[in-house]
Amino acid sequence: MTSLADQSVEQLGGPRSILTRQMRDHVKLERMLERLPTTSGEAREELLNRICRLVFTHAFAEEAVLWPALRRHLPDGEELTARVEREHQEITELVAALEQTAPDDPSGPQLVERIVAVLRQDVRDEEDLLLPRLQDAVDARTLRRLGVSWELVRRTAPTRTHPIVSRRPPGQTLSALPLSVTDRLRDGLDHAARRVPHRFRPALVSASQGLGAMAEQIERLPPLRRGERPATHLPPEQTR
Ligand SMILES: [Fe+2]
Ligand SMILES: [Fe+2]
Numbered sequence: 001m002t003s004l005a006d007q008s009v010e011q012l013g014g015p016r017s018i019l020t021r022q023m024r025d026h027v028k029l030e031r032m033l034e035r036l037p038t039t040s041g042e043a044r045e046e047l048l049n050r051i052c053r054l055v056f057t058h059a060f061a062e063e064a065v066l067w068p069a070l071r072r073h074l075p076d077g078e079e080l081t082a083r084v085e086r087e088h089q090e091i092t093e094l095v096a097a098l099e100q101t102a103p104d105d106p107s108g109p110q111l112v113e114r115i116v117a118v119l120r121q122d123v124r125d126e127e128d129l130l131l132p133r134l135q136d137a138v139d140a141r142t143l144r145r146l147g148v149s150w151e152l153v154r155r156t157a158p159t160r161t162h163p164i165v166s167r168r169p170p171g172q173t174l175s176a177l178p179l180s181v182t183d184r185l186r187d188g189l190d191h192a193a194r195r196v197p198h199r200f201r202p203a204l205v206s207a208s209q210g211l212g213a214m215a216e217q218i219e220r221l222p223p224l225r226r227g228e229r230p231a232t233h234l235p236p237e238q239t240r
Contacts, residue, residue, distance in 0.1 A: 001136060004127040013140040018066065018147035019131055025058050026123045033116055048112070052095060053159045053187070055119065059088045060157035063167050064176070065150045070130060073137040080130050082229060085167040087122040089232050091115060095161040159183040164219040166228035175224045182215040 004012060004023055012019040032051050039047050063085065071077035098111045135143065158179035165175040186208045193204040218224070 001132040004131050004135075013135075013143040013147075016147045017140065017143040018150050019135060019143055021147050021151060022126065022131060025054065026127065029054055029058075029119065029123070033119065036112070036116065052161070055091065056159055056161065057154045057157040059091070060172075060176070061150045061154035063088065063172050064153045064157075064169065065146060066134075068169060069138075069146055070134055074133055080133065082231065084122060084125055084130060085229070085232050086234075087118055087125065089163070089167055091118050091122070092161050092163045094118070096163045099161065156180055159187055160215070162215070162219050165224045166226060167232050168227040168229070171224045171226035171228060174226070175219070178218045179215055182211045182218065186211045186215075 004019055009015060009020050012023065014020065029051065032047060032054070035047060036044070067081040067085065070081050074080065094111055094115045098108065098115070101108050101111065157176060160183045162175065162179055165179070166172045189204050189208040189211070193201050193208070196204065
């Protein structure tokens with residue numbers, strides 16, 4: 001079993017394979033994480049936003065398409081995917097905590113440090129363990145088919161942190177449509193708020209916050225929590 005990091009695009013199944021697509025995003029993420037310590041002020045804020053958009057859509061598509069496939073193809077798929085789902089849950093909760101933290105709060109840098117550490121751990125688990133195991137179990141055609149499905153889901157996935165919804169179908173998949181709509185509308189409003197003259201900003205910011213409150217209500221709907229393993233929401237030290 002060879003880590004994906006040590007394989008060529010051809011060995012990964014070609015440019016459309018799920019393995020190549022995963023590697024591409026992981027490399028992009030690492031480049032952004034490396035820039036974090038030397039970035040400050042508004043540029044840091046913007047960089048953190050870009051990291052979150054990449055991470056949440058990427059992870060959502062993993063939970064919807066990739067981990068169910070691993071559970072189907074590998075006898076220990078349940079155990080393997082439970083581990084990365086807990087990592088995704090921890091990242092989601094840490095980002096939610098960071099969003100509630102004032103910019104000058106001393107706990108902010110610690111939260112960012114932990115987010116970066118768990119993100120890197122998640123990438124290592126996927127590249128060194130889960131995805132090579134999938135590669136051994138299926139043919140290149142299946143890897144390409146999974147790649148196309150994963151990409152389609154990723155392009156329409158929610159872009160923000162949603163700590164309450166299930167990390168597994170069916171609740172996870174049900175959450176896609178309503179939360180993608182609220183998240184992507186908010187992204188548009190927030191983007192506009194940074195560019196319009198000052199006097200228009202409060203209206204855009206409050207519309208975005210209103211959508212955020214709506215998303216929180218949607219997250220609490222019982223069908224969106226279906227399929228979850230209770231252990232996914234336990235603190236990591238209680239699940240080791
Ligand atoms: Fe990944
Ligand atoms: Fe992941």
